[in-house]
Amino acid sequence: MRRFVIVGHRASTTGDFKLDDVCGGAGRLDVLLRCVNSSFFLSHSLRRDVEAFLVMKGGEDPPKTLRFVGDGLRYLNPDERSTASLVRNALLRKVGDEEVGSSPGIFISRMDLGDVLEKLAEVSEIIYLKEDGEDVRDVTFDGDLTFVLGDDRDLDEDEEAILKKYSARSVRLGPLSYHSDHCITIVHNELDRRQ
Numbered sequence: 001m002r003r004f005v006i007v008g009h010r011a012s013t014t015g016d017f018k019l020d021d022v023c024g025g026a027g028r029l030d031v032l033l034r035c036v037n038s039s040f041f042l043s044h045s046l047r048r049d050v051e052a053f054l055v056m057k058g059g060e061d062p063p064k065t066l067r068f069v070g071d072g073l074r075y076l077n078p079d080e081r082s083t084a085s086l087v088r089n090a091l092l093r094k095v096g097d098e099e100v101g102s103s104p105g106i107f108i109s110r111m112d113l114g115d116v117l118e119k120l121a122e123v124s125e126i127i128y129l130k131e132d133g134e135d136v137r138d139v140t141f142d143g144d145l146t147f148v149l150g151d152d153r154d155l156d157e158d159e160e161a162i163l164k165k166y167s168a169r170s171v172r173l174g175p176l177s178y179h180s181d182h183c184i185t186i187v188h189n190e191l192d193r194r195q
Protein backbone atom coordinates (compact mmCIF):
# COMPACT_ATOMS: atom_id res chain seq x y z
CA MET A 1 0.00 0.00 0.00
CA ARG A 2 1.24 3.50 -0.82
CA ARG A 3 -0.10 6.44 1.09
CA PHE A 4 0.37 10.16 0.65
CA VAL A 5 -0.38 12.76 3.31
CA ILE A 6 -0.43 16.31 1.99
CA VAL A 7 -0.63 19.22 4.41
CA GLY A 8 -2.81 22.04 3.07
CA HIS A 9 -1.73 24.91 5.27
CA ARG A 10 -4.41 27.36 4.13
CA ALA A 11 -6.82 24.94 2.44
CA SER A 12 -10.47 25.77 3.00
CA THR A 13 -12.30 23.64 5.58
CA THR A 14 -15.73 24.87 4.55
CA GLY A 15 -17.45 24.19 1.27
CA ASP A 16 -18.34 27.78 0.50
CA PHE A 17 -15.69 28.42 -2.16
CA LYS A 18 -16.33 28.83 -5.86
CA LEU A 19 -15.13 26.09 -8.20
CA ASP A 20 -13.56 28.86 -10.31
CA ASP A 21 -11.51 30.12 -7.37
CA VAL A 22 -9.71 27.09 -5.94
CA CYS A 23 -6.31 28.85 -6.12
CA GLY A 24 -7.43 31.93 -4.20
CA GLY A 25 -10.56 31.74 -2.06
CA ALA A 26 -10.06 28.04 -1.27
CA GLY A 27 -6.50 28.52 0.05
CA ARG A 28 -4.45 26.91 -2.73
CA LEU A 29 -6.77 23.95 -2.89
CA ASP A 30 -5.56 23.59 -6.50
CA VAL A 31 -2.28 22.15 -5.17
CA LEU A 32 -4.14 19.48 -3.20
CA LEU A 33 -6.40 18.64 -6.15
CA ARG A 34 -3.39 18.01 -8.36
CA CYS A 35 -1.93 15.82 -5.60
CA VAL A 36 -5.10 13.71 -5.58
CA ASN A 37 -4.84 13.27 -9.33
CA SER A 38 -1.14 12.35 -9.20
CA SER A 39 -1.81 9.88 -6.41
CA PHE A 40 -4.37 7.88 -8.37
CA PHE A 41 -4.30 8.38 -12.12
CA LEU A 42 -2.53 6.15 -14.59
CA SER A 43 -3.02 6.65 -18.31
CA HIS A 44 -6.18 4.57 -18.59
CA SER A 45 -6.89 3.47 -15.04
CA LEU A 46 -6.68 4.26 -11.36
CA ARG A 47 -4.13 2.99 -8.87
CA ARG A 48 -6.25 0.98 -6.45
CA ASP A 49 -3.49 0.30 -3.89
CA VAL A 50 -3.17 3.97 -2.89
CA GLU A 51 -4.68 6.16 -0.19
CA ALA A 52 -4.34 9.95 -0.13
CA PHE A 53 -4.97 12.17 2.88
CA LEU A 54 -5.55 15.91 2.53
CA VAL A 55 -4.92 17.51 5.90
CA MET A 56 -6.72 20.83 5.61
CA LYS A 57 -5.77 23.53 8.06
CA GLY A 58 -7.21 26.75 6.66
CA GLY A 59 -10.58 28.44 6.52
CA GLU A 60 -13.08 28.71 9.31
CA ASP A 61 -13.51 25.14 10.53
CA PRO A 62 -10.09 23.45 10.84
CA PRO A 63 -8.81 20.85 11.08
CA LYS A 64 -10.38 18.49 8.59
CA THR A 65 -8.90 15.55 6.74
CA LEU A 66 -10.21 14.12 3.50
CA ARG A 67 -9.25 10.50 2.89
CA PHE A 68 -9.34 9.12 -0.66
CA VAL A 69 -9.24 5.33 -0.93
CA GLY A 70 -8.20 4.00 -4.34
CA ASP A 71 -9.97 0.70 -3.87
CA GLY A 72 -13.38 2.32 -3.49
CA LEU A 73 -13.07 5.49 -5.56
CA ARG A 74 -15.76 6.36 -8.07
CA TYR A 75 -16.55 9.57 -9.91
CA LEU A 76 -12.92 10.76 -9.77
CA ASN A 77 -11.97 12.30 -13.11
CA PRO A 78 -8.65 13.76 -14.23
CA ASP A 79 -9.86 17.36 -14.42
CA GLU A 80 -9.27 19.49 -11.33
CA ARG A 81 -12.72 21.05 -11.41
CA SER A 82 -14.57 17.79 -10.91
CA THR A 83 -12.17 16.80 -8.11
CA ALA A 84 -12.81 20.21 -6.53
CA SER A 85 -16.50 19.47 -6.66
CA LEU A 86 -16.00 16.12 -4.83
CA VAL A 87 -13.91 17.94 -2.20
CA ARG A 88 -16.51 20.65 -1.80
CA ASN A 89 -19.29 18.08 -1.37
CA ALA A 90 -17.24 16.41 1.38
CA LEU A 91 -16.61 19.72 3.14
CA LEU A 92 -20.34 20.43 3.12
CA ARG A 93 -21.00 17.27 5.18
CA LYS A 94 -21.58 17.64 8.89
CA VAL A 95 -18.62 16.02 10.69
CA GLY A 96 -18.52 15.06 14.34
CA ASP A 97 -16.06 12.81 16.16
CA GLU A 98 -16.34 9.98 13.63
CA GLU A 99 -15.14 9.89 10.03
CA VAL A 100 -18.05 10.06 7.58
CA GLY A 101 -18.33 8.91 3.97
CA SER A 102 -19.04 11.59 1.41
CA SER A 103 -18.97 9.77 -1.93
CA PRO A 104 -17.60 6.33 -2.90
CA GLY A 105 -13.97 6.18 -1.72
CA ILE A 106 -13.97 9.65 -0.11
CA PHE A 107 -14.21 10.18 3.64
CA ILE A 108 -14.00 13.24 5.85
CA SER A 109 -13.02 13.56 9.50
CA ARG A 110 -11.81 16.02 12.10
CA MET A 111 -8.33 14.46 12.18
CA ASP A 112 -5.29 16.72 12.20
CA LEU A 113 -1.79 15.74 11.10
CA GLY A 114 -0.99 14.18 14.48
CA ASP A 115 -4.16 12.05 14.44
CA VAL A 116 -3.52 10.88 10.87
CA LEU A 117 0.07 9.88 11.54
CA GLU A 118 -0.80 8.21 14.85
CA LYS A 119 -3.17 5.93 12.93
CA LEU A 120 -0.86 5.30 9.99
CA ALA A 121 2.27 4.69 12.06
CA GLU A 122 0.64 1.50 13.34
CA VAL A 123 0.56 -0.03 9.87
CA SER A 124 3.09 1.88 7.82
CA GLU A 125 6.56 3.38 7.71
CA ILE A 126 6.39 7.20 7.70
CA ILE A 127 8.61 9.01 5.21
CA TYR A 128 9.02 12.78 5.16
CA LEU A 129 9.65 14.19 1.69
CA LYS A 130 12.18 16.92 2.35
CA GLU A 131 14.49 18.75 0.04
CA ASP A 132 17.58 18.13 2.20
CA GLY A 133 16.82 14.52 3.12
CA GLU A 134 18.64 11.33 2.15
CA ASP A 135 18.74 10.74 -1.62
CA VAL A 136 15.84 8.45 -2.61
CA ARG A 137 18.19 6.44 -4.82
CA ASP A 138 20.14 5.41 -1.70
CA VAL A 139 17.06 4.42 0.27
CA THR A 140 15.66 0.90 0.54
CA PHE A 141 11.88 0.71 0.90
CA ASP A 142 9.96 -2.18 2.35
CA GLY A 143 6.29 -2.88 2.95
CA ASP A 144 3.61 -0.33 3.59
CA LEU A 145 4.78 3.27 3.03
CA THR A 146 3.34 6.66 3.92
CA PHE A 147 4.88 9.77 2.33
CA VAL A 148 4.23 13.16 3.96
CA LEU A 149 4.69 16.42 2.08
CA GLY A 150 3.80 20.10 2.09
CA ASP A 151 1.56 22.01 -0.33
CA ASP A 152 3.02 25.21 -1.76
CA ARG A 153 4.66 25.67 1.65
CA ASP A 154 7.04 23.40 3.49
CA LEU A 155 6.06 21.83 6.78
CA ASP A 156 6.54 24.15 9.75
CA GLU A 157 8.39 23.37 12.99
CA ASP A 158 5.34 22.00 14.78
CA GLU A 159 4.51 19.70 11.88
CA GLU A 160 8.11 18.53 11.69
CA ALA A 161 8.00 17.77 15.43
CA ILE A 162 5.04 15.44 14.80
CA LEU A 163 7.00 13.62 12.12
CA LYS A 164 9.95 13.30 14.47
CA LYS A 165 7.69 11.61 17.02
CA TYR A 166 7.11 8.82 14.51
CA SER A 167 10.82 8.58 13.59
CA ALA A 168 10.05 9.57 10.00
CA ARG A 169 12.98 9.21 7.60
CA SER A 170 13.65 12.35 5.53
CA VAL A 171 14.00 11.56 1.85
CA ARG A 172 15.04 13.83 -1.03
CA LEU A 173 13.64 13.09 -4.49
CA GLY A 174 16.18 15.05 -6.49
CA PRO A 175 18.35 18.14 -6.52
CA LEU A 176 15.60 20.70 -7.14
CA SER A 177 12.45 21.90 -5.39
CA TYR A 178 9.46 20.24 -7.06
CA HIS A 179 5.73 20.86 -6.97
CA SER A 180 3.93 18.59 -4.52
CA ASP A 181 2.01 16.69 -7.22
CA HIS A 182 5.24 16.14 -9.15
CA CYS A 183 6.80 14.68 -5.98
CA ILE A 184 4.00 12.13 -5.84
CA THR A 185 4.59 11.18 -9.48
CA ILE A 186 8.32 10.78 -8.81
CA VAL A 187 7.63 8.56 -5.78
CA HIS A 188 5.26 6.37 -7.82
CA ASN A 189 7.80 6.09 -10.61
CA GLU A 190 10.62 5.24 -8.21
CA LEU A 191 8.56 2.52 -6.52
CA ASP A 192 7.09 1.19 -9.78
CA ARG A 193 10.59 0.67 -11.14
CA ARG A 194 11.63 -1.26 -8.05
CA GLN A 195 8.68 -3.66 -8.12
Ligand SMILES: C[S@@+](CC[C@H](N)C(=O)[O-])C[C@H]1O[C@@H](n2cnc3c(N)ncnc32)[C@H](O)[C@@H]1O
Nearest residue numbers: 129130149150152153154172173174176177178
Ligand atom coordinates in the same frame (compact mmCIF):
# COMPACT_ATOMS: atom_id res chain seq x y z
C1 LIG B 1 6.39 23.18 -3.60
S1 LIG B 1 7.28 22.41 -2.32
C2 LIG B 1 7.20 23.59 -0.99
C3 LIG B 1 7.86 24.91 -1.22
C4 LIG B 1 9.30 24.88 -1.65
N1 LIG B 1 10.16 24.34 -0.60
C5 LIG B 1 9.77 26.25 -2.04
O1 LIG B 1 10.61 26.83 -1.37
O2 LIG B 1 9.23 26.78 -3.00
C6 LIG B 1 6.11 21.24 -1.73
C7 LIG B 1 6.62 20.06 -0.96
O3 LIG B 1 7.14 19.11 -1.86
C8 LIG B 1 8.17 18.37 -1.23
N2 LIG B 1 9.37 18.52 -2.06
C9 LIG B 1 9.63 19.44 -3.01
N3 LIG B 1 10.80 19.20 -3.58
C10 LIG B 1 11.32 18.08 -3.01
C11 LIG B 1 12.52 17.33 -3.16
N4 LIG B 1 13.46 17.66 -4.03
N5 LIG B 1 12.69 16.23 -2.39
C12 LIG B 1 11.73 15.85 -1.48
N6 LIG B 1 10.60 16.53 -1.29
C13 LIG B 1 10.38 17.63 -2.03
C14 LIG B 1 8.32 18.92 0.18
O4 LIG B 1 7.57 18.12 1.07
C15 LIG B 1 7.71 20.31 0.04
O5 LIG B 1 7.20 20.77 1.26
